[in-house]
Amino acid sequence: SARTPDRLRSPIVCILGHVDTGKTKILDKIRKTNVQDGEAGGITQQIGATFFPLDAVKRETSKLAAGRALSHDIPALLIIDTPGHESFTNLRSRGSSLCDIAILVVDIMHGLEPQTMESIQLLKQRKTPFIVALNKVDRLYDWKAKPMTPVIDALPAQKKHVQDEFKRRLEETKVAFAEVGFNSEVYWDNDDVRSHVSLVPTSAISGEGIPDLLYLLVSLTQKLMSDRLMWTSHLECTLLEVKVIEGLGTTIDVILTGGTLKEGDTIVVCGLDGAIVTTVRALLTPHPMKEMRVKGQYVRHASIEAAQGIKISADGLDRAVAGTQLLITEDGGSEEELDLLRVEV
Ligand code: GTP
Ligand code: MG
Ligand code: NA
Helix, strand or coil: CCEEEEEECCCEEEEEECCCCCHHHHHHHHHCCCCHHHCHHHCCCCCEEEEEEHHHHHHHHHHHHCCCCCCCCCCEEEEEECCCCHHHHHHHHHHHHHCCEEEEEEECCCCCCHHHHHHHHHHHHHCCCEEEEEECHHHCCCCCCCCCCCHHHHCCCCCHHHHHHHHHHHHHHHHHHHHCCCEEEEHHHCCCCCCEEEEEECCCCCCCCHHHHHHHHHHHHHHHCCCCCEEECCCEEEEEEEEEECCCEEEEEEEEEECEEECCCEEEEEECCEEEEEECCEEEEECCCCCCCCCCCEEEECEEECCEEEEEECCCCCCECCCCEEEEECCCCCHHHHHHHCCCC
16 A cells, blocks of 8 residues: 655543553643543543644644644644553553554652552563653642643752652653663653653643643654655554444444544444444544543544544444454455454454
């Protein structure tokens, strides 16, 4: 399939980390939503996806971008939220397998925890670049909130003993990362992003560091992976969830990581009883900056390009299998293609 050198797709960013480090809250802060408040027990139990158009990202990073030459070649960021609870290893694995870059969230008061370690192993296995959000800096004793301020401005504005506690915890974190084989450095001192993981102090409550985190994602994806992000027409699409929606029947939530999907396309989906060949009736997305896993209004599209989280409405999806790939076919699927999809149960 043809690659288009001067055109990039949206990078897919996966948020990983130990339970309750603030993954969903960080996204809530950027989206200006309250998804985390609505979660049963405050625990994420599904993979989520949110589309952030570049205009919104530019708005949030404007204080940092002033005077710096940052090109904006990517159309958007698609951010995948994952659960941190120990029982959801399969979802962390699935989420990390979809992404181009990850944000590993660490609670600065707790350091590296068991599912932090598990996440690091997943990232290592796949050689996925990542940055670290050192979250909950507002919990450093005596921290004075500077809402939504770049942390490069918010940290120097703190009292000396607050800055000292920060430095101590930062050093402990760097030692802990070194013990699992990663050089790391706070992002403003990181001169080599290829050999050193960038650490970004953040607060998902008051918002310090959130502009820095977004700025780094945009600059790193463009700097490190413009080749990987080059647009191609090759379809890559993963099925996340099978859901019954009132008025639509059984739908599937998918992440489109490559290519284009259109209404009316014939798709082939893995089913418990073999391949399901069906026609896309509707392609639906949440509004930009809204979480896909939360019920809400959908936007209908005639066609959608990667990367996006999409709800597909079509007949015959009842026994579709999550975690599998979706194919598109012009002739209803060759025997070879269908064989590939036949699953053992
Ligand atoms: P799981 O998805 O269940 O793994 O949790 P999570 O990593 O998404 O964390 P979540 O967003 O659910 O936040 C967990 C708790 O920490 C909530 O009570 C949040 O309000 C709180 N929290 C998250 N970020 C911060 C922060 O930056 N500062 C403070 N003080 N509390 C935070
Ligand atoms: Mg969460
Ligand atoms: Na939580």
